[in-house]
Amino acid sequence: MRAQGVVKRYGGVTALHGVDFVVEPGQVHVLIGENGAGKSTLMKILAGIETPTEGEVLVDEQPVRLAGVRDAAARGIGMVHQELNLCPNLTVAENIFLLGTGRERLGRLDRARERDMARAVLARLRQDIDPDRRVDSLSIGEQQIVEIAKALAEECRVLILDEPTSALSEAEVEVLFEVIADLKRQGVGLVYISHRLEELLRVGDRITVMRDGRVVATAAAADASVAWIIGQMLGEEGQLERAESLPIDGLAVLSLEGIRSPRDRVSAALHGIDLDVRAGCILGIYGLLGAGRTELLEVAIGARKAAEGRVTFQGADISRLSVADRIDRGLLFVSEDRKQQGIFANLDVGRNISLSDLASCARHGVVSDPAEARAVDGMIARLGVKAASRLSAITALSGGNQQKALIGRALLPGPKVLLLDEPTRGIDVGARAEIFSTIRELAASGLAVVFTSSDVLEVLAIADRVVVLSKGHLTLDQPVRQCSEEILIAAANQAAPALVAPQPAI
Amino acid sequence: MSANVKDQVVNGNGAMAIMLRFRTLLALALVLAIFSVLAPNFLTVANAMIMLKHIAIVAILAIGMTFVILTGGIDLSVGSIAGLSGMVAGALILDGLPLTALGYVIYPSIPLVVVLVVALGAALGLINGVLVSRLKVAPFIATLGTLYMARGAALLLSNGATFPNLSGNPALGNQGFGWLGAGVVLGVPVPVWLLAVLAVGAAAVAGATTFGRRVYAVGGSERAALLSGVRVDRIKCAVYAISGATAALVGLLVASDLVAAHPASGEAFELNGIAAVVLGGASLAGGRGTIGGTLVGACVIGVLGDGMVMVGISEFWQMVIKGAVIVAAVVLDRLQERLG
Numbered sequence: 001m002r003a004q005g006v007v008k009r010y011g012g013v014t015a016l017h018g019v020d021f022v023v024e025p026g027q028v029h030v031l032i033g034e035n036g037a038g039k040s041t042l043m044k045i046l047a048g049i050e051t052p053t054e055g056e057v058l059v060d061e062q063p064v065r066l067a068g069v070r071d072a073a074a075r076g077i078g079m080v081h082q083e084l085n086l087c088p089n090l091t092v093a094e095n096i097f098l099l100g101t102g103r104e105r106l107g108r109l110d111r112a113r114e115r116d117m118a119r120a121v122l123a124r125l126r127q128d129i130d131p132d133r134r135v136d137s138l139s140i141g142e143q144q145i146v147e148i149a150k151a152l153a154e155e156c157r158v159l160i161l162d163e164p165t166s167a168l169s170e171a172e173v174e175v176l177f178e179v180i181a182d183l184k185r186q187g188v189g190l191v192y193i194s195h196r197l198e199e200l201l202r203v204g205d206r207i208t209v210m211r212d213g214r215v216v217a218t219a220a221a222a223d224a225s226v227a228w229i230i231g232q233m234l235g236e237e238g239q240l241e242r243a244e245s246l247p248i249d250g251l252a253v254l255s256l257e258g259i260r261s262p263r264d265r266v267s268a269a270l271h272g273i274d275l276d277v278r279a280g281c282i283l284g285i286y287g288l289l290g291a292g293r294t295e296l297l298e299v300a301i302g303a304r305k306a307a308e309g310r311v312t313f314q315g316a317d318i319s320r321l322s323v324a325d326r327i328d329r330g331l332l333f334v335s336e337d338r339k340q341q342g343i344f345a346n347l348d349v350g351r352n353i354s355l356s357d358l359a360s361c362a363r364h365g366v367v368s369d370p371a372e373a374r375a376v377d378g379m380i381a382r383l384g385v386k387a388a389s390r391l392s393a394i395t396a397l398s399g400g401n402q403q404k405a406l407i408g409r410a411l412l413p414g415p416k417v418l419l420l421d422e423p424t425r426g427i428d429v430g431a432r433a434e435i436f437s438t439i440r441e442l443a444a445s446g447l448a449v450v451f452t453s454s455d456v457l458e459v460l461a462i463a464d465r466v467v468v469l470s471k472g473h474l475t476l477d478q479p480v481r482q483c484s485e486e487i488l489i490a491a492a493n494q495a496a497p498a499l500v501a502p503q504p505a506i
Numbered sequence: 507m508s509a510n511v512k513d514q515v516v517n518g519n520g521a522m523a524i525m526l527r528f529r530t531l532l533a534l535a536l537v538l539a540i541f542s543v544l545a546p547n548f549l550t551v552a553n554a555m556i557m558l559k560h561i562a563i564v565a566i567l568a569i570g571m572t573f574v575i576l577t578g579g580i581d582l583s584v585g586s587i588a589g590l591s592g593m594v595a596g597a598l599i600l601d602g603l604p605l606t607a608l609g610y611v612i613y614p615s616i617p618l619v620v621v622l623v624v625a626l627g628a629a630l631g632l633i634n635g636v637l638v639s640r641l642k643v644a645p646f647i648a649t650l651g652t653l654y655m656a657r658g659a660a661l662l663l664s665n666g667a668t669f670p671n672l673s674g675n676p677a678l679g680n681q682g683f684g685w686l687g688a689g690v691v692l693g694v695p696v697p698v699w700l701l702a703v704l705a706v707g708a709a710a711v712a713g714a715t716t717f718g719r720r721v722y723a724v725g726g727s728e729r730a731a732l733l734s735g736v737r738v739d740r741i742k743c744a745v746y747a748i749s750g751a752t753a754a755l756v757g758l759l760v761a762s763d764l765v766a767a768h769p770a771s772g773e774a775f776e777l778n779g780i781a782a783v784v785l786g787g788a789s790l791a792g793g794r795g796t797i798g799g800t801l802v803g804a805c806v807i808g809v810l811g812d813g814m815v816m817v818g819i820s821e822f823w824q825m826v827i828k829g830a831v832i833v834a835a836v837v838l839d840r841l842q843e844r845l846g
Contacts, residue, residue, distance in 0.1 A: 342727075
């Protein structure tokens with residue numbers, strides 16, 4: 001499959017300026033670029049979701065006009081989107097054959113056949129998932145596999161994976177890579193989009209970097225390196241470096257003591273977590289998916305009730321306070337789930353930012369427009385949020401800029417402790433570096449910053465102190481100087497309760 | 507990134523987009539034009555005043571409903587609360603407030619009756635709010651429950667009978683109830699004045715206060731609002747209380763206009779209220795809508811209803827047409843959404 005000289009214009013905006021892109025059977029072609037580089041547009045054209053303004057798409061060297069997803073699927077082109085598109089209330093088999101097996105008579109479902117065919121597809125992926133299980137009982141990783149199975153059930157020859165690992169734990173990523181290797185052997189051509197650089201080099205045969213709607217470089221994976229990719233993506237800008245930081249030995253502003261909470265259908269359990277967060281210090285919480293990182297931060301901010309344990313803030317027990325009361329005291333939180341728990345799609349950028357500190361922009365409950373504009377514009381400038389103005393729709397911003405706006409919202413009331421849950425999830429490398437430098441500045445000004453991450457290198461590069469969670473247990477708590485990639489990964493996979501005694505913090 | 511690009515997709519062709527944007531105003535103009543041709547007495551000051559009075563009933567209710575819908579909720583109980591409020595007012599005027607413990611009966615003056623009844627409406631709304639926020643009952647179910655309870659209470663008050671002749675007793679000093687619904691000041695009916703004051707106040711609250719902003723935030727994303735420090739439970743309690751209060755006011759206006767309170771009064775008012783809000787461009791999912799839009803929506807509902815009566819369209823056809831207008835409004839709304 002091939003795209004040749006593809007141009008895509010939306011109204012007056014050109015998203016793609018004549019792009020060539022080849023997918024060869026049995027190869028993984030990795031596509032990388034910052035948000036807004038044109039990756040998704042290109043993939044949508046290949047998958048038949050969008051039609052090119054100019055240029056053509058060729059399948060088996062024959063020009064084709066893909067009239068929608070069904071048409072593309074009929075030609076053997078499947079796409080797995082970043083967000084899972086499964087019906088959680090249906091079984092695995094029902095999801096795979098949501099549109100039927102094509103052999104129904106008069107619309108009568110043949111459940112036995114569906115089940116057998118589902119099992120066959122899953123066997124091809126070497127996965128032992130029961131076709132009769134409901135999708136909502138599966139882990140995110142298993143659901144991802146079901147998505148792939150759904151695409152494969154259509155006899156697909158080209159499979160497009162858009163950030164397939166963004167929600168997966170490392171173990172699940174390994175499974176996915178095995179599946180990809182198998183598909184390659186079966187002659188399927190794959191397109192793989194991701195932001196995780198190490199991953200790309202491992203899985204890809206060929207790497208193409210896009211920037212501003214153009215292909216800027218393409219190389220065999222064997223010839224590429226992380227530094228090369230970052231250089232191509234950013235053009236001139238530099239990359240992430242560990243700053244020489246001398247963390248202040250601040251006081252414990254936030255303490256969690258003996259936090260326990262039970263596991264439920266969607267959230268992980270916490271088994272007695274003790275944690276001190278110190279002023280001027282960046283605390284990185286590392287752990288795999290389901291380790292309890294989000295749950296721990298939610299307990300701290302009060303959005304989740306702990307069964308046991310105490311949360312102390314500046315010496316006062318705040319365990320019984322509401323989220324709003326904790327925010328008033330200077331404890332702020334930014335969720336990892338930007339879309340559902342972060343942005344207000346119905347409000348503009350400015351109103352998204354000012355909400356957390358609206359009272360300061362108001363007199364007797366009436367919002368003062370100039371005061372609000374001043375506060376918001378100051379924050380937009382401070383964090384370098386790229387928006388046309390504070391009146392722009394928040395949904396028009398890239399993920400990275402939305403994230404900056406949300407951090408701005410959390411900074412507006414003047415917090416003492418900032419809790420950031422996966423602040424770099426789904427954002428591009430450039431915005432990631434900017435967010436990191438913001439975090440450093442904040443800590444340098446005496447703020448305590450807590451962030452979670454599923455990227456070891458990120459934790460090692462940014463944190464002053466590292467805490468590792470594994471299945472709801474705290475398995476490591478030490479200064480970053482004493483940490484290495486291996487130590488963190490080992491601690492994250494440790495099943496038993498803490499073997500490493502919590503050490504006095506830096 | 508696709509959002510970036512999509513955002514800049516030009517809004518179809520300009521004229522079409524503008525027509526879609528002001529569709530409710532266009533619909534109102536259209537309805538007005540049609541009926542002025544079909545009904546000879548339609549475009550007279552006298553008829554305009556009658557229609558405005560009817561519009562006021564729908565609009566006042568819909569103003570409270572707008573706040574609820576902006577948070578993503580719904581209030582089905584307003585018609586019943588209106589009915590109960592009229593009945594309580596009737597009981598207060600005819601039978602007074604029996605203070606059994608002290609052994610005598612107080613007959614409150616009319617202003618006090620109004621205050622008590624509106625407070626009662628707000629309290630009933632607050633029950634809805636507590637059910638929805640604290641006890642996490644789905645708004646549809648919670649307010650359906652209070653719909654039945656309030657209606658039952660209204661019937662219980664008089665055993666199903668009407669409280670007739672609420673003009674009051676000079677000896678008790680509680681005369682003048684009829685002024686509220688039937689009075690005219692400077693040629694304009696009192697309910698219309700009331701609507702004007704409420705509409706201006708509500709628009710200011712929704713558009714310029716911290717409370718209003720938080721209402722929009724809760725409707726946009728409840729979870730994000732909570733995590734941004736919005737006291738979501740309080741906001742919800744407040745919007746249902748507002749809705750209860752405006753419903754009580756409507757109940758008072760209806761009873762006052764008739765100088766009688768009927769326990770079945772206010773039936774299906776909630777539907778007119780919701781229809782006005784939706785016609786006004788609000789999203790039932792919350793976070794989108796304005797008081798101004800709701801007013802225009804209420805005008806369409808009011809004018810359409812009165813116009814069809816004047817032209818002599820049968821009551822059954824009236825329902826069909828009204829339903830079609832509501833559906834068309836929502837379809838256009840979706841269309842506008844898609845065009846961005």
